[in-house]
Amino acid sequence: MTDMAKSQPAPRSDRGPSSKATNDGSMETAIVRIAGDSGDGVQLVGGRFSINSALAGNDLVTFPDFPADIRAPTGSIYGVSAYQLHFGGRNIKTIGDHVDVLVAFNPAALKTNLPLLAKGGILILDSSGFSATNLRKAGYETSPLEDNSLDGYQLVQLDIGKMTMLAATPFNLTKKHALRCKNFFALGLLFWLFDRDPSKTAAWIKEKFAGRPEIADANVAAMNAGHSHGETIELSGDISKIHVPTYQMEPGLYRAITGADAMAYGLATAAELSNRQLVMASYPITPSTNILHKLANMKELGVMTFQAEDEIAAAGAALGASYAGALGVTASSGPGVALKMEMIGLAVATELPLIIINSQRAGPSTGLPTKTEQSDLYQSVFGRNGDAPLPVLAARSPGDSFYCAIEAARIAQKYMTPVILLTDGFINNTSEPWSIPDIDDLPRIEVPNRTDPSDYKPYERDEKTLARAWAIPGTPGLEHRIGGLERDALTGAVSYSPENHQKMSELRAQKVANIGFDIEELTVDQGDESGDLVVVGWGSTYGPISRSVTTMRAKGYAVSHVHLRHIFPFPTNQCELLSRFKRILVPEMNMGQLITLMKAMDCPAASGLTKLEGQPFMVSELEVAISDAIKEVKNG
Amino acid sequence: MTDMAKSQPAPRSDRGPSSKATNDGSMETAIVRIAGDSGDGVQLVGGRFSINSALAGNDLVTFPDFPADIRAPTGSIYGVSAYQLHFGGRNIKTIGDHVDVLVAFNPAALKTNLPLLAKGGILILDSSGFSATNLRKAGYETSPLEDNSLDGYQLVQLDIGKMTMLAATPFNLTKKHALRCKNFFALGLLFWLFDRDPSKTAAWIKEKFAGRPEIADANVAAMNAGHSHGETIELSGDISKIHVPTYQMEPGLYRAITGADAMAYGLATAAELSNRQLVMASYPITPSTNILHKLANMKELGVMTFQAEDEIAAAGAALGASYAGALGVTASSGPGVALKMEMIGLAVATELPLIIINSQRAGPSTGLPTKTEQSDLYQSVFGRNGDAPLPVLAARSPGDSFYCAIEAARIAQKYMTPVILLTDGFINNTSEPWSIPDIDDLPRIEVPNRTDPSDYKPYERDEKTLARAWAIPGTPGLEHRIGGLERDALTGAVSYSPENHQKMSELRAQKVANIGFDIEELTVDQGDESGDLVVVGWGSTYGPISRSVTTMRAKGYAVSHVHLRHIFPFPTNQCELLSRFKRILVPEMNMGQLITLMKAMDCPAASGLTKLEGQPFMVSELEVAISDAIKEVKNG
Amino acid sequence: MGDQLHGAGLKPADYASSQEVRWCPGCGDYAILKAVRKTMADVGASLENTLVISGIGCAARFPYYMATYGFHTIHGRAPTIASGAMLANPDLDVWIITGDGDALAIGGNHFIHLLRRNFNCQILLFNNEIYGLTKGQYSPTSRENTRSPSTPMGSVDTPLSASHVALGAGGRFVARAVDTQQKQLVDILTKAYQHKGTSFVEIFQNCIVYNDGVFDPFTDKKNVADHQIYVEHQKPMIFGADSDKGIIVDAGFNLKPAKLDAGAPPLIHDETNRSLAFMLAEQTPPDGPMVMGVLYQHPNDTYQTRVKQQIKTAQSNNKRSINGFLRDGTTWTVK
Amino acid sequence: MGDQLHGAGLKPADYASSQEVRWCPGCGDYAILKAVRKTMADVGASLENTLVISGIGCAARFPYYMATYGFHTIHGRAPTIASGAMLANPDLDVWIITGDGDALAIGGNHFIHLLRRNFNCQILLFNNEIYGLTKGQYSPTSRENTRSPSTPMGSVDTPLSASHVALGAGGRFVARAVDTQQKQLVDILTKAYQHKGTSFVEIFQNCIVYNDGVFDPFTDKKNVADHQIYVEHQKPMIFGADSDKGIIVDAGFNLKPAKLDAGAPPLIHDETNRSLAFMLAEQTPPDGPMVMGVLYQHPNDTYQTRVKQQIKTAQSNNKRSINGFLRDGTTWTVK
């Protein structure tokens, strides 16, 4: 916790130019960012551009960057909403360190997003948003459209407002409604820029606004106007179309998915695989709430959601549901999970399955609710009174959330234990193409459900898993009493015996430790099985680490990547695997929490790379850290 | 957390005989245990015997062993209440591994306490309590008074009931009331056994029952009867008086003190030393409640106590009090502290002083509320969401609680930080003679209280301590706003800046890390500064470790004892000091939590000795562990 | 609760677990235990379908003494766990056992939310106006000036009235009883059991160790007749050893007790009138009689019913499988 | 609260901090902010002695916008922190700002305990019947069947009525107002400020983004006259555009609105009658008028006063120093 190196990224304004940002009309991958007021509809068209890219055969990662405020005054800095898309002709793993194409609808959007734009990048500005008021609100003294401050970029300055109004004229909308189509004009322009066919989007618009055809038509017209305007620009020679190659993904049926949705689907699937009802109890908190929202829409599957009066009640209801034979799940973020800890302790004591999802956000305390972080690892592993061990897992990407939910449910039920499953604000909101599984192909989950009343002892254990049986109220002959007071190791009756307490403490520890043998062995995600350096990550650092290891390996560095899904207990081969490398680097979006745990678990010595800026690592930061670490190996 | 050796004490029934239990009329130290029904008044007379021993010049440690139930049916096993006293002619550090003299008022008391009695020890039984019903309630098939099962002890079987009734005859009490004096008969007998003068106790009885002189007289008469009955026994030659030498303690004014009382006094003293009002807010929970009770009786000092509606509210009220300029304190036990964590996170974020006392008890969950344990170390150091470091201290003995409270208050206020102060059920209830300090001799505590409005910035820091100023509502010109959202490093205004979050995270960590330089260096408590083995302890294992190191050193082993008061951060010389020993042994009443922390903090490798039986280590257990460890050093 | 699964002629003793009951001798909890077992036998509750859930406190040991399913949870949180259990199995017969500290101090929030949601269950609050288990500190229902280890000079806070809190929270069955008045208690418990929705019963329970006799002003034999009234729906509210007193409304729109011969006729109890119940709960000795019985009962849909209904509706509208859900929205095939 | 420290002729604008106000344009919170600043100026509150404490939610950003001391705490816990601050400094002027989720979901327990203890402070509940900050989930005050992201088929729980909860908990000042009815709001806030003890004011606040218009049935200009009544102590309860309607009691012991010409005279409001307040709070459009104003006010000693008194008594009885305490009981000297 003390000896952490801190990554030193270049100041943001110095970033880029991207090595791959070319002007010859072709880019392996491109990063587009659309920014405007919350009301400008950037999320909507961003999503459409993503779907279109996927259909066009790109891999991609998207990242909606919402403002912290609900609805800030128009034109304000803190009211800017942005949508970022990284797509291209290779496996896309991050949202991208910088932006190749930035669309900004007003000065505030320009101000807050320009630092992300690569030198020489394309900057599309809607001049209709650059009123004197808006310039003042964004804190510009002089207009950037006039003071040459944007000289280093490929500037495309358009009166999108006016052109949209023109396009919408035939449909007799109010000015306000007509102007609302600006976002589709911009989308049309982007479609032109990347040589995309807008027809599917036009169909989608018609369906979406089926109830208000004049609005649908205006939006389609605006999009088409934007598209044709591209040709005009091209003729003017300012910028030209960019070709982004397609990427051959594994064959399969795909969809775009966010981490929150994947988590919800994973939970519902796990319930089905274990033949349990899913009961999800939660209290809203950013950024976990989307999981509740998604599941609330799955009543057709018999999924029950319960918005409790607080986090304690949510955990209690989930535990009660598990006690009564359902798969009980609760989801929250750090401050809410803090409140659940006493209840989680009861789940440890009573040995009932329970899944606690923590969508991490920047702390401590309320912290930065809309910003991502990985700083609840300590809380998850150690944050209970008494010796109260439980398994902890972490999802690494949106799609992985689906499988982690199933794995958490498997462990929780097989071992009759609460499981903490970590995700974070970034994973929850970001989306990526996802190969849709057929759930009939997934292995079923066995549950230690008992109905046989003969010789039932509530705390008798399965020899192998050490799990007690799940004896569900309503089952004749299994009536029994449990509780939070220490229980006799067999009968479950309250026991004050010193020997029994020692025994039960050891059993609880052993049961959880055993899980280390029942999870997949740790493997190298990328690179050799030994070498100069291994980068060890967990959770949402997966993308940036993976990409940086790829690029550094391409440059000839002997670096590998290992990514943990199981935070506690570790897979049993972890220490051995890591010891095959000369040096271990652990990048984390916290002050070094995994490093602490690795030391505590006697893993070989490692050094940390910490970042607490509420946002993911940049690939370039990691590349520097990798090259520094390998330099040190070489120097002795 | 995995590689813990577990101590293997001999099964209880095999314990003893004590090496020092002699029959020649003299013992260096003696351990007396009085056991009976909750209503038998054993705590009362136990306390009197302790005071008498202290006045007679012995050092001592006492331990009241209450039943978990409020008031169980008479004669029941689980209704047995016991009081143990270890006193003698040397520095007494533990309650003793076994008992030399056991007084049992009924079969249940015999059954539950006999295993503690050393072979050959003195066993005083009140035969009037051995009715058939009581024998059955205790689960005896045959009466132990008749089946020779007590042959290995010096049995003194008396009809205490009858003799007490006789003694009380002159005072016209009801039978019930007369019988209630049994405890004083036994006390009289013990006074005879250890050659004590009962007169001061007689005076005390008269004062205590001043309102009911007939009861006072009957009790005194019973005590005197017990005392004279000793002579009869002596004549019979069954047992003879025991001489226990006096111990020359440091000169000073002494009193007996429990950990809970010492803690309360320490808090009140700290408030006085820092010129703050003490506001203590708590929600009752065993074994912390006594601290609240004690402080509730200190209104004369202006101490305010507040019994909140729950632990969250208690922590909130304490934090609010600190915010408004008082010394805010909250006390609880593990499950209650779990509930306070979100609030403690807010204290970390807002950088306000706050003392959180955790009287640890056996967990997880409700666990064994009346049994002691040290298993909330993880929770204290790591149990919050986000990176939320705070200092953690642990008291080692009743008297030490006083000084730890002052140290906690010093750190909390000087560094503007919440501090967790650990104690436990054992320390809280046990008592020992304590040299009373004059608080005018204690150093005053400086607080960073600010009243100057010029150029006030809420998060500007003292260069050395990194503490922000304490600007208290009511002060003109310092009006400001704080909260749990990340704050600008200077103004305290809400800040979403990535760089600011990184900076604040580092500042918070640094501020707490710095405290390591402002605490006393770690020193060797007993033994050499280097050697074969150092035993490292924290909290209430102090007594048993200290005694076992003394005895093992006397036997020639090169073992030393180091005891931590500061659990986080460690004193800066800790690793270096420990590295001077060939081997490090860490006994803990948990599954190895300090060991985990030591590893995480890069201390030299150590091995653990864990015990989770809800009761302190025995000296003999530690002696075995020390000799084993040293054997291993010798063998390579 | 309900009539779904019945114990076939079980006797009160059949509801007793093998565990020895461990309250202090003379504790009012024994009487309540007896009454609950009797009620269960009377209504024919089945062992396997009955779940007794408690928090922490003396009262909360209750589940250990029942031969049904039982869960001794953590302090104040029993309603939350019970809610989850009822979501998972809407047909369980759930009894929540709680104390005045458990329900109204740490558990106050869950208490009011359980009531407003109207989960179908019983909640029995053993009110001894003290924290028994932690050895006698004052509780949220302790009277002003209660001297206790944490309030040596007397408590300064105004107590909560459990019935008022329950009514204020929207509880739809609010009743009161006395531990030792067995017949009345069994009657009320039976009504609570039969009521569909959350039935709240406050039971005045004597803690012989820490608060002995605190209810004597209306529970002591000599006071019952003149300081207690047992109200029943549609019956005039009359009490007194000679049935000569009644509850009337005065000009200032307040309830008060009065001699019946004084002219004004006694009010007729209307258990569906929530404000009346609120006013009845305000009567306290020595001024007014302590009101026992069902103060308020006004059934509404239960939470379970409504949740089940939504799921049914959702399923009948358009039942997709999980595979269907996974494939909703835009999908594309990579070959 | 009190009259101890006064701001010397400060204007509403002087209570504004330099922070830009960041609620959604059109949010009802702006109007409340304005009314609070005006009230403070009217009563002459001092900046340094005023403390504004909030939990988390849109409403809870309030303290940032005030030039007084301010503490934006954690969700639901403002009453606890406020209580501690008042213990440490009984003379602070404390305003607690909370939302319907903050006060009645996660903070329900602290809310009722603050009220029963009667700390001298104001608590303003900005009730928008929705969770604003977390983007629109239903709250404990949302009406049945509220469709929200977490209840896509409509909510199934019965809402809490804040005034009923407050009255049930023993609150001694319970009032209601509407965000945009400024004069009324300032009046009520002033009364709340002047009341000694915990003053609870529920303010119906329009959330333009997630629950726009939910109060229109009684706050919309065209509905105010006929669907709102502003009650004042000792005044007849009359409303309607033509002042032709009043609140009367019917035979079944229920309040109801009626045409005045129908004969029965309107009731006179008695703000010290808690049950009347309870009944008034039950009136809801379209059946009854929504009752605004001070429903209940019945002062009692404040918590601060009582605690101070005990300390004074303890100190006057027998004031020992700490050294004295350390030496009480049996001591002995070792030489």
Ligand SMILES: Cc1ncc(C[n+]2csc(CCOP(=O)(O)OP(=O)(O)O)c2C)c(N)n1
């Ligand atoms: C989180 C937590 N806080 C505090 C306690 C300690 N505690 C146990 S029971 C209790 C109060 C008991 O009072 P009540 O609910 O009235 O029950 P009674 O014992 O009087 O039946 C308290 C404070 C606990 N077990 N857990």
Ligand SMILES: Cc1ncc(C[n+]2csc(CCOP(=O)(O)OP(=O)(O)O)c2C)c(N)n1
């Ligand atoms: C412990 C915790 N749980 C949940 C949240 C998330 N949260 C913030 S505000 C809020 C509810 C807001 O609703 P309300 O109190 O009605 O205020 P409004 O935003 O409507 O003004 C929630 C659930 C949180 N910040 N902390």
Ligand code: SF4
């Ligand atoms: S302490 Fe009181 S409530 Fe608890 S068991 Fe004893 S008599 Fe009953």
Ligand code: SF4
């Ligand atoms: S979301 Fe609603 S309550 Fe929150 S600021 Fe916007 S309009 Fe106001």
Ligand SMILES: [Mg+2]
């Ligand atoms: Mg109680």
Ligand SMILES: [Mg+2]
């Ligand atoms: Mg709200």
